[in-house]
Amino acid sequence: MAPTLNIVGAGHVGRALGRLFATRGVFAVQDVLTRSGGSAQAAAAFIGAGRSVDAIVALRPASVWMLAVSDDRIAEVAQQLAASVAMKDAVVFHCSGAKASAELEALRAAGAFVASVHPVRSFADPAQVAAAFDGTFCGVEGDGQALALLVPAFEAIGARVVPIDASAKTVYHAASVFASNYLTTVLDAALRAYQAAGIPAAAARELARPLATETLANVFRLGPEMALSGPIARGDTATVARQQAALSAWDPATGTLYEALASATRTLARRKHGEQT
Structure with a gap:
């Protein structure tokens, strides 16, 4: 029974x-x-x-x-x-x-x-x-x-x-929020920024699609350190500074999000370069 x-x-x-x-x-x-x-x-x-x-x-x-x-x-x-x-x-x-x-x-x-x-x-x-x-x-x-x-x-x-680990249950749940909800928020920022540059919403989604899907595939195939690319991974601080200023002038909330993500991405880039040396 x-x-x-x-x-x-x-x-x-x-x-x-x-x-x-x-x-x-x-x-x-x-x-x-x-x-x-x-x-x-x-x-x-x-x-x-x-x-x-x-x-x-x-x-x-x-x-x-x-x-x-x-x-x-x-x-x-x-x-x-x-x-x-x-x-x-x-x-x-x-x-x-x-x-x-x-x-x-x-x-x-x-x-x-x-x-x-x-x-x-x-x-x-x-x-x-x-x-x-x-x-x-x-x-x-x-x-x-x-x-x-x-x-x-x-x-x-x-x-x-x-x-x-029961003592880390809240952190465990936050991991799912990062992987799902906050990923959506980041992609929304990308789509709105494309549209601010004059690209229609439907076309913006098509522009972002290969970048997002290929990046996700690389993260799960190679790990986040090896998947990281872009100006911070290259050490291009001037480009990052220009983007920060432009986003903050266009939409302060998105500028704040970019700044927070840039800080976290610098930490990830240091891990990436540490693995390669």
């Missing part, structure tokens, strides 16, 4: 993972709780298993609990569960990339084994994620007893599990 699983917070992440666990027979989805009874029913229908409930007191004891609630509600929900449901020897995990398993301390104190498992991908389309989850990296940390069950469970739905 597969261990029973209760899902608290069945938004995009909870629905996608719930469907995967159910369809692959890893866990027997038992109870599904969301902010409203209607959304819980919709979530259970999407998952294809489980009973929708409308209150924590209606949840039955389970072997495994997945908390897929928003980051700022994890500790609150953990406290509510600890006060309402028998948790001794249960495994409880949350899916936040920003918060560590310590957010579940109330449940640990109630006798549960706790962990966090963070799938590193977008869940904008739960159906698409559930259909193509194989190969997804998941950062994990927590109690050994919890991970002993969760690691093979996530591997069974196709995850590539990576242990992380």
